[in-house]
Amino acid sequence: MKCIYLVFILSIFIDSNAFAQKDSLEISRNLIYVEVGGAGGYGSVNYERVLLDQNKFMFTARLGLSSYHIKDFRNDFNPDILIPLALSGSYGENHKLELGIGQTVANIVHFDFTENKPARKTNFHTFLTLGYRYQKSTGGIFFRFAYHQIFELNEYLNHWAGVSFGYSL
């Protein structure tokens, strides 16, 4: 089920024209931003694609990348990889109210005591987002602050926040 969900999310980025409005050529569809805190943990770099922008409604898909440790506990280059994926809907002209849902895929290096060696463990964590975003359809500076409810391991609720800065083009 999780794999199907991931494939669905990724397919949105690959074929986002399926949602696009043909008559909206001037819309800046690509957004790059850095989020401090947020669904990536302590911070992440992100790409967001505007899938739909019509009548003050904007619908976007997000793909991020983050890490906690670049070198592992043996001090070898072996980064933790965190990938926040999300779908968001927002309403407003430039100042928007945003609601989103997503999953962070966490691939973390740890010590496996069964195998007695370092190993990677992949877990999925669902999150919900409620936030404010400043974003012009025609591009330029982007800003957002958001409250996240993160269901760690889809089990434990964490209250989290994030502030994002970026540029849409």
Place this chain on the structure above:
Amino acid sequence: MKRILIIVCLVFLSITSCKKEVFDIENLNGNRITALGHAGMGVGNTYPMDSYESIVKCLNLGMDGSEFDVQMTKDSVLVLFHDMNFSERTNLKGTVNSLNWNEIKNAHYSQTLYLDYSIISMEQLFSNVENLQKYKFTFDCKMDADITDANRFYESFINAIVKIVQKYKIENNIYIEAQDVGFLTRFKNKYTDYKLFIYPSSFESGLNTALSLNLSGITISTRDITKEQIKIAHDNNLWVAIWNTHTNEDNMDAINKNPDFIQTDNVRNLVSLLK
């Protein structure tokens, strides 16, 4: 061209003149300070205190060893864990002493989002550290358990420590510290060769206890001891381990007090200062 050459020379000179700080250390430890991590990488690190990853990371960064917190389960397994209760930082509830190892071994830390490292036993740590003999370890023995028969509890705790230390042949590499005078008294009476440290609330009470029990030394926060007091301890043939150093200034200040051990929360910095 001439100007560029002068600038390059000035930059080169400024870099080469940044000499590493040299400390003139006087202590009972051969005039060198044993650099230990505080429960591994210290308080506030993304690796949880006392986790395998935290301790091994600290060793791999070049430290001499690590301090860690030790508690005993209901079935007498030594577990590395700091808090009195599991609920604050893990997915478990209860105390170490109220659970068997089987109930703990699959639990994990939950303090940092997405990172779920395991709670480990001392056996798991020592059986998975390469070149174990090379490192020094301080066991901060926590007697927080709700115990009805203290002597029996102490006896089990001491036996469990000695058993594992003998198994890994690290008698000369370990230091035992505790706040509980009853535990230290019993340990000292049974095993005179082990290096025991009192972890007191003040220097004066630590000095008195250490001298009366014939302990090896005192473990104390750097905030609660001066350079002069460390000299007094050394004059009484007592070693001093200090902890609670988080910044470069804390580490520098601690080094200048001439302790025998520093248990730091800023591992990288202490390595850069002492190694």
